Amino acid sequence: MTHRTSLSRRGFLAGAAALSGAAFLPKVVAAGPQFELTAMRAQAQLLAPPRLATPVWSYGGGLPGPVLRFKQGDRLSLRARNDLDRPTSIHWHGLRVPNAMDGVAHLTQPPIGPGEDFLYEFDLPDAGTYWYHPHMGGAEQVGRGLTGALIVEEETPIRVDRDLVWMLQDWRLEPSGEIVPGFDSPHDAMHGGRIGNHVTLNGQPMPRIEIAPNERLRIRIINAATARIFALDFGPLAPTVVALDGQPVAPHAPEGGVVLIGPGMRADIVLDASGGAGAAVPVRDLFRPDGAYDLATLAHGDTPLRANAPDWDMALAPNPLPEPNLTAATRHEVVFNGGMMGQMMMGDEAPAMTEQMRQGRMWFVNGRASDGHDGPPLIEAKRGSTQLIAMENRTGWWHPIHLHGHVFRVISRDGKPTMHREWRDTVLMAPEERVEIAFRANNPGDWMLHCHVLAHQSAGMAALIRVADAA
Numbered sequence: 001m002t003h004r005t006s007l008s009r010r011g012f013l014a015g016a017a018a019l020s021g022a023a024f025l026p027k028v029v030a031a032g033p034q035f036e037l038t039a040m041r042a043q044a045q046l047l048a049p050p051r052l053a054t055p056v057w058s059y060g061g062g063l064p065g066p067v068l069r070f071k072q073g074d075r076l077s078l079r080a081r082n083d084l085d086r087p088t089s090i091h092w093h094g095l096r097v098p099n100a101m102d103g104v105a106h107l108t109q110p111p112i113g114p115g116e117d118f119l120y121e122f123d124l125p126d127a128g129t130y131w132y133h134p135h136m137g138g139a140e141q142v143g144r145g146l147t148g149a150l151i152v153e154e155e156t157p158i159r160v161d162r163d164l165v166w167m168l169q170d171w172r173l174e175p176s177g178e179i180v181p182g183f184d185s186p187h188d189a190m191h192g193g194r195i196g197n198h199v200t201l202n203g204q205p206m207p208r209i210e211i212a213p214n215e216r217l218r219i220r221i222i223n224a225a226t227a228r229i230f231a232l233d234f235g236p237l238a239p240t241v242v243a244l245d246g247q248p249v250a251p252h253a254p255e256g257g258v259v260l261i262g263p264g265m266r267a268d269i270v271l272d273a274s275g276g277a278g279a280a281v282p283v284r285d286l287f288r289p290d291g292a293y294d295l296a297t298l299a300h301g302d303t304p305l306r307a308n309a310p311d312w313d314m315a316l317a318p319n320p321l322p323e324p325n326l327t328a329a330t331r332h333e334v335v336f337n338g339g340m341m342g343q344m345m346m347g348d349e350a351p352a353m354t355e356q357m358r359q360g361r362m363w364f365v366n367g368r369a370s371d372g373h374d375g376p377p378l379i380e381a382k383r384g385s386t387q388l389i390a391m392e393n394r395t396g397w398w399h400p401i402h403l404h405g406h407v408f409r410v411i412s413r414d415g416k417p418t419m420h421r422e423w424r425d426t427v428l429m430a431p432e433e434r435v436e437i438a439f440r441a442n443n444p445g446d447w448m449l450h451c452h453v454l455a456h457q458s459a460g461m462a463a464l465i466r467v468a469d470a471a
């Protein structure tokens, strides 16, 4: 099902436009020789017609951007072009890339100015579900639509009938369809970030997705929202989680039957269409108990694909990740603080935090608000060492904490070992929760650790981790 074609810029954009209505097929398949990806202004029909299309920012003119598909072991070579009127960059979320390719403007590269371009080139050692987005003015640039999926296929994928990408985005729209401006409002930043009033799946509001009874789907769910957390319920259908943040995990039913996925995070699920002929099953987001809503409908056709659900193996082969050595780990205590109703006024650091708040910084990592590339590193790690970060969320809010350049194991939550010791690049912390993560610091450079609620990040919830050879 992979078409390994090279596309000129013209072909690339034409392909995106021609296929933009086909939301549940990969819009553009791009791999092989170098190609281009352009950040530009575009229009997207986020509200049902006859309401007007919404002016958005887009990669390549479609929304979301093209699905980039590669094979494990391929080399990506992509020229990013900026046709916007302000600087940007592209971060490859979850991919273990060399530091200079990480796409963090002002830290790993200069911003890509209007009319400029930048060549990204790196190997893809890990299979899985990843995504790309700007790492500059992220609350606005991601919030206006700049995002796309990057899929790295396994050498031997698990057997399914269809492999789908579901990119979830959240929008705050005026009744006219215009995006409400003000992406870093202090009120949003103090609370749960910029929560919108419209949600789209692959750029479409409440799509109806046709499936055949007893069809097996692999669904790669990507939360590209800047703040909204989803708790997806599939009604009578029983999803099996097979990968988290692109990394294989022992296949398991999600806790409580609901797939919980914070901003920046991904979940690959296997879903058998077991609803019966003609059944229309809503996919519901239950995260806010007072505001559950339908996100999509899974519409079973009348003709079963086979007599029973398949019994094919769902386990994915692991990626070549370096195992942390917990018996020789360096331990760090990292406290997240701030926001509305945080435990601001406790401890020796309270006066310093109060002073920073006067300057508009609202979130703190070990007492310090940072943009992640100013001041001294939070952690300096010797290359090859194991780092264990004991994180404490001393706030009343949820935070998806993302580490660049590495993938970590989630070791414990509130002192209890996790059941799957899952690999992740982003871990969701509940209010007041404590989470331990561990990773082998084998990728040299300066890497960000930050909250992926992007209004939290821009209000200080970021830090730097430096990995270097011993002096």
Ligand SMILES: [Cu+2]
Pocket (backbone or CB within 6 Å): 398, 399, 400, 451, 452, 453, 456, 457, 461
């Ligand atoms: Cu946060």
